[in-house]
Amino acid sequence: MSVNPGKILPYVDYVEAMRKPLLSPAMWKWDDIENQLYSSDSDRRHLVTLGHPELEEEASAVHDLAIVIQVIKPGEKSNLHRHGPWAIHFVVRGEGYTAINDEKYHWGFGDTVLTPAWTYHEHVNTSETEDAILYTFQNSPALSRSNNLFREEPAGLPPKHVLQKDDPNQSFQPEPPVTANNDVTNWK
Numbered sequence: 001m002s003v004n005p006g007k008i009l010p011y012v013d014y015v016e017a018m019r020k021p022l023l024s025p026a027m028w029k030w031d032d033i034e035n036q037l038y039s040s041d042s043d044r045r046h047l048v049t050l051g052h053p054e055l056e057e058e059a060s061a062v063h064d065l066a067i068v069i070q071v072i073k074p075g076e077k078s079n080l081h082r083h084g085p086w087a088i089h090f091v092v093r094g095e096g097y098t099a100i101n102d103e104k105y106h107w108g109f110g111d112t113v114l115t116p117a118w119t120y121h122e123h124v125n126t127s128e129t130e131d132a133i134l135y136t137f138q139n140s141p142a143l144s145r146s147n148n149l150f151r152e153e154p155a156g157l158p159p160k161h162v163l164q165k166d167d168p169n170q171s172f173q174p175e176p177p178v179t180a181n182n183d184v185t186n187w188k
């Protein structure tokens, strides 16, 4: 195996390499987000991510942050899982709880919950009739860029490195949500 020689840069090149164009303002209208959340081509988890149009990484709202919006159907809960990014969840609709390390954090409209990095958690919609919607900020793009994005789902399986490209053994498919009785839910 040949040695891959590293670059040695003068200071001015280092400073120049750190210079990045400023992002333009961007806006995502709630009507568009909601339509996509409930559309047939939304992914089967009823989850969408906001991407800034000027960023190569289409799943990033700014360089280091992702915004994920997710519907949890009545009686549905996500799989118990954990991941490297922290997550800050804003509740914009419905009621339920997030269980973090076996502690239940009950939430309703306007509440904010922090899931720290690498902690087991699951989200549960306790309503029998109303959808819950969580608006989540995550530092996943920052971890992805440093090849340090890991996820364990469902809990108990070996953690997977999510974004190592071109390696079929490292691919990641999210598990479907389940009902409170642990039945896999009907997605649509």
Ligand SMILES: [Fe+2]
Binding pocket: 081, 082, 083, 087, 121
């Ligand atoms: Fe999560």
